Amino acid sequence: MRTITNRIEDAINAVYAPRGYTDKDIDLAILVHCLGGQALLTALNRRLAIPSLRTLEHKHAFTQVEVTTGRIQPSHFTQNIQNTILAPLQSSPLSPALSGHTITIGEMAIQEKADFDGKLQMVLGICHQHSDGVNLRLHDVASAECICEKLASGECHLGKEATIIAVTTWGNNSIHPIPAAPSCKSETPAEIADTMKQAINSWKTTGAHNQLGPIWSVATDGDATCRRGFHDFLLKDELDFNSPLYRTMCLLPGLNLQVGEGDITLDFNWKHIFKCMSFFAHRICIANIFIRYLYTLTKPQGHCA
Numbered sequence: 001m002r003t004i005t006n007r008i009e010d011a012i013n014a015v016y017a018p019r020g021y022t023d024k025d026i027d028l029a030i031l032v033h034c035l036g037g038q039a040l041l042t043a044l045n046r047r048l049a050i051p052s053l054r055t056l057e058h059k060h061a062f063t064q065v066e067v068t069t070g071r072i073q074p075s076h077f078t079q080n081i082q083n084t085i086l087a088p089l090q091s092s093p094l095s096p097a098l099s100g101h102t103i104t105i106g107e108m109a110i111q112e113k114a115d116f117d118g119k120l121q122m123v124l125g126i127c128h129q130h131s132d133g134v135n136l137r138l139h140d141v142a143s144a145e146c147i148c149e150k151l152a153s154g155e156c157h158l159g160k161e162a163t164i165i166a167v168t169t170w171g172n173n174s175i176h177p178i179p180a181a182p183s184c185k186s187e188t189p190a191e192i193a194d195t196m197k198q199a200i201n202s203w204k205t206t207g208a209h210n211q212l213g214p215i216w217s218v219a220t221d222g223d224a225t226c227r228r229g230f231h232d233f234l235l236k237d238e239l240d241f242n243s244p245l246y247r248t249m250c251l252l253p254g255l256n257l258q259v260g261e262g263d264i265t266l267d268f269n270w271k272h273i274f275k276c277m278s279f280f281a282h283r284i285c286i287a288n289i290f291i292r293y294l295y296t297l298t299k300p301q302g303h304c305a
């Protein structure tokens with residue numbers, strides 16, 4: 001009660017200005033912070049009364065994304081799972097409830113430019129597919145020139161998109177990127193399948209499988225490379241007759257029973273499935289119109305349609 005009355009007194013004395021923020025205000029503040037950083041957010045907070053960084057941190061859960069340098073390695077998955085998912089659990093007094101998880105993969109547009117990470121002393125933004133032969137550690141002018149020459153000769157590229165592989169938990173909205181790497185979109189289906197296998201294996205080797213629960217599915221959008229790459233190892237077996245899932249799944253016509261190792265299913269974005277369905281619906285519609293047109297050409301004169 002004392003805190004509340006103090007606040008009311010502060011408001012009367014004009015030293016505290018209570019503000020109610022909507023979701024739109026929070027979104028605007030996040031956008032300002034992403035584009036202009038803390039300095040712009042502080043300036044606009046004072047001038048336009050949009051939420052401050054402190055309010056943002058209080059109302060919004062930020063996800064820390066460690067940008068991957070070099071080719072994606074199994075160690076990137078294990079480090080990110082340890083640091084962003086398992087380490088925070090150790091400070092929690094409650095043991096986490098077991099649940100199913102989905103590993104999802106997608107691309108996000110990024111600025112096509114190189115940057116410098118002072119902590120790692122490395123150049124960021126080079127595609128992970130072709131960074132094997134490039135020393136990304138920047139220690140003098142010669143090393144910077146060497147990277148420029150490799151970019152100019154086409155041995156490596158600036159990333160056009162970031163490939164993000166993340167873990168989400170069924171039953172809540174958490175999402176943890178493990179990892180995010182610049183990409184020049186030149187992966188083969190086999191390479192992207194190997195990367196996903198590393199992610200699934202890392203979930204087991206770090207102990208996350210036992211502590212948090214198994215991976216239930218791998219989700220992807222309509223990307224053709226992912227679809228082809230995941231097809232061979234995630235649709236290779238038919239769901240076992242004795243599996244508890246079988247009784248439910250076998251009653252759903254139109255859905256297949258194919259799974260990967262550990263009964264992991266391959267999930268596609270619904271948007272692309274609907275697109276596919278509307279494509280065939282469109283073709284059937286055109287075929288109907290054409291048949292009707294042929295009928296009108298061949299029907300007897302004077303016949304009323």
Ligand SMILES: [Zn+2]
Nearest residue numbers: 127130157184
């Ligand atoms: Zn490349």
